Amino acid sequence: MLKRKVDIAIIGTGTAGMGAYREARQHTDSIALIEGGHYGTTCARVGCMPSKLLIAAAEAAHGAKHAEVFGIQVPAVLTDGTAVLERVRRERDRFVDFVVDDVENFDVSHKVRGYARFLDAHRLLVDNGLEITADRIVIATGSRPFIPEPLEGAGNRLLINDDIFELEELPKSVLVVGAGVIGLELGQALSRLDVKVTMLARKESVGGIEDPEIRAIAAATFQSEFDLRLHSEILGTKETDGGVQVSYRNADGVIHTVTVDYVLAATGRVPNTDKLGLEHIGLTVGSNGVPNFNCLTMQTSQPHIFIAGDANNELPLLHEASDEGRIAGRNAGIYPSLEAGHRRAGLGVVFSDPQIASIGTRAQELPSTSYITGKVSFHNQGRSRVMAKNQGMLKIYVERETGVLLGAEMFGPAAEHIGHLLAWAVQQSLTVPEILAMPFYHPVIEEGVRTAFRDAAEQLTPKENGGVGHAVASTA
Incomplete structure (x- = not known):
């Protein structure tokens, strides 16, 4: 078995991992930057950038369809779904390339390809056979979509946000499960691009709005545009020839069954910490299985281990991941000293x-x-x-x-x-x-x-x- 000793190991090269790496390099040249998946951030590949490209197309279509309020007549608005998605992918790939170029410019001797898991509090085993011993470690492994069990029957007709942008053409109908940020953004965009959309929300929450009065206004506004059903529970899905059959219970207790082209799971994200072997390192964890940490220093209950970005399940936003990565990287660099990092207003x-x-x-x-x-x-x-x-x-x-x-x-x-x-x-x-x-x-x-x-x-x-x-x- 190959073995390597470093001052700092950073697991993950997303927004938080890249920020941690840049800070850590200010303090040491003995670094292992470990990545098992694609280079490029969640935001650039499957998150904020491609979704905004889809939304931009939807806003153009919506504006044209509703220009009559200004006295402008647009006889027909036709959505070329293939062309819409081609532009989304083309521009998305440009954004990804910028991020990948950044990683490619990192010192090649620092980069390690493979998935890592803990052997103990200082040793990591990478699935390429390399064992890394590190004095300090930063966990920046990001997150992935959460798929509830009732959706698994949708098989190949189950989409997550990653999949939407890889479709060759827009579907005719989609049932969106979840009215949070991802569901609301993608669901409304698809609706405006002439996809028949039904959106289910388990409670009355829409887009994470907490104020009841504002939430009611928002729900009524969206319900006037597409089929948004609050207090609805998904019961099961079954892939069929050319579609997926979905059963759900509405607020009135009535069970409905519909057949749609696809089901989009917009049911939240979970941190990628479950396969790291955290049970081997004695961290204290919360009820969600994520290590407890100090939000000002990113330090976990193991003083030499830090966690940043979506992996800590606190604020899954790019600017927060960037800040947390820098804080974690700096504190890993100056450890055993620590500095409270600058946190911005929410x-x-x-x-x-x-x-x-x-x-x-x-x-x-x-x-x-x-x-x-x-x-x-x-x-x-x-x-x-x-x-x-x-x-x-x-x-x-x-x-x-x-x-x-x-x-x-x-x-x-x-x-x-x-x-x-x-x-x-x-x-x-x-x-x-x-x-x-x-x-x-x-x-x-x-x-x-x-x-x-x-x-x-x-x-x-x-x-x-x-x-x-x-x-x-x-x-x-």
Whole structure:
């Protein structure tokens, strides 16, 4: 058996693994960067980039079909599904190539091809026969789609998000199981590209929205566009000639059976930690089987082992994985010293239409007496109506004692951009008066944001409002 000794071993070359590698190289040249699958991140290969390419095509089709609201007549809109998917793959491959080029430029002596598992807390066995002993180890193995048992009967007619982009042509019908980020984005896009879509959600949750009022608005909006069924449970699937038969129970308790071309499992993701042999290294793990870790240092209960990115099942977002990888790589490099890494204000975006954004701390995480809520409906917001995008609501959460913005939740137009502005304000601990003193141009969607902050200002005392009380709300 071949053996190798290194200072740092990094398992995985996705976003977190690449970030960890770059940081670790600042401290040592004795590194093993282990990868058993394809080079290239989840985001570039099967996640955020190809899905946004599909969504872009869907938005173009939707805009053309609904141009009559502006007095524009488009006689016919035809979706060439083959051409749509060819562009998705072509542009997707460009993004993947950029990532692969980065990895190819890493020191060849550091790269190890194969899947690794722990023999003990310092030794890894790679399936190419190499045994690696490392002083410090970073786990950055990413995640994979979760497939519930009732979906397994769909056989070759079961799709995950990875598969959608490899289809040669768009199907005629798809049943989407799950109304979270992946299900909502892909399901709505397919619907707008003339695929008959039925979407099942186990509860009332849509796109991860937690506020009940915003969630109800979002559900009604999506239900007006495609067949979204809340409180529905998948019972079983069976592959048939040219399709798949699906049984599910609706909220009314009635069992329905339909036949569709494909079933898309959008039922969440699970960390790729189950085949690492974690039972051999004495880590403490949570109820989900993922190692417990410190979110500021990425350190696990084994002090020399760190975990970052989707593997830790905390925040499966590219920018979070990148930050966590850098933190883990630096601490592996300077160990036994440790540094708390910089963590950004929370920001999540769902690229549905209207979009969904969550910023900072949500109301459900706050004591009910500690905050006040400012809100705005976009139904009559000026610029939103001009664009025929006047749907949705924004709520902001402000600390009652200080007037500091704590967080927000939004379903509405341009949420990806407004979410950034609000996340910056949260990270800077800006107060309501400070935000209302910022420039707001006319006419822009951001004027709706000002309306929400004016609503919050009306509820703050003069002291909390910077000593200006209601004057701020009436003159900003």
